[in-house]
Amino acid sequence: MSDALTVHVNREGLHSLWVPDSYVASNSFEVVIVNHGGSTHVHLHLDDALSTRATIEAPNHHVAGGKSRRVQVTRTREGATRGNLKVVTSYGATTRLVDVALTEPVATDGPVEVNEQLSKPQPRTEDKSPADVGPVPIRPVLAASGTAVGLAVGGAAVFGSAVAVIAALAIVVLAVAVVVVVLATQSYTGRQND
Numbered sequence: 001m002s003d004a005l006t007v008h009v010n011r012e013g014l015h016s017l018w019v020p021d022s023y024v025a026s027n028s029f030e031v032v033i034v035n036h037g038g039s040t041h042v043h044l045h046l047d048d049a050l051s052t053r054a055t056i057e058a059p060n061h062h063v064a065g066g067k068s069r070r071v072q073v074t075r076t077r078e079g080a081t082r083g084n085l086k087v088v089t090s091y092g093a094t095t096r097l098v099d100v101a102l103t104e105p106v107a108t109d110g111p112v113e114v115n116e117q118l119s120k121p122q123p124r125t126e127d128k129s130p131a132d133v134g135p136v137p138i139r140p141v142l143a144a145s146g147t148a149v150g151l152a153v154g155g156a157a158v159f160g161s162a163v164a165v166i167a168a169l170a171i172v173v174l175a176v177a178v179v180v181v182v183l184a185t186q187s188y189t190g191r192q193n194d
Contacts, residue, residue: 004030004070005098007087009063010037015090022099023085028054031071031085035063042089044071049083053102080104145175 005025008018014037023029033042042061046054057072073085085098152168 004032005073005085005100006032006034007042009033009035009040009042009089014038015040015094017087017089017094017096019087019096019098022101024101024103025073025075026103026105028075029073031056031073032068033061033063033071034068035065038065039063040065040089041091042069042087045086045088046073047083047086049081050085050100050102051083053077053079053081075102075105078104145179148175 005020005023008016010016011018011034031044040063042063043059044056044061045059046056054073054075057074061069061071063069080101080103082099082101085100086095087098088095149168149172152171155168
């Protein structure tokens with residue numbers, strides 16, 4: 001994180017506002033609002049150019065008398081840009097602009113620390129096949145299949161068309177196939193567990 005951009009309010013008198021002429025940051029940074037007088041509100045705004053690369057946590061800030069407040073400006077995208085941070089107090093009566101340059105983040109050449117646990121072999125986990133998930137309860141499968149068959153046959157009887165009869169037969173064949181696969185899977189799983 002870059003050094004903070006410091007703003008002084010009420011330092012030279014009521015409603016006075018001091019900001020630096022310019023500020024350079026390569027990453028997210030904080031605006032520190034230092035109030036030297038009575039309680040006040042300060043409004044912060046990033047212009048269009050800065051808004052493409054950063055956001056401010058909130059625009060309006062109350063700063064108690066004799067206190068300071070830190071406001072986070074978060075870098076949202078890489079890339080260099082230049083723009084203005086507008087600082088306003090006294091309900092717009094006092095406004096100052098800070099020329100802010102956002103540069104590319106600086107790469108550090110420092111050492112990279114690696115946890116020693118990463119150098120030790122990790123235990124392997126076995127991949128589970130679908131048959132390892134356990135037995136499938138047969139009653140709900142049979143109930144669903146029976147319901148599908150009943151609906152298909154009922155639909156064929158009500159509509160009485162050849163298409164409905166063919167659709168009913170297809171559903172019956174599909175339901176029987178599902179039951180056979182479930183029973184075969186349970187049989188296979190049961191043999192492996194023995």
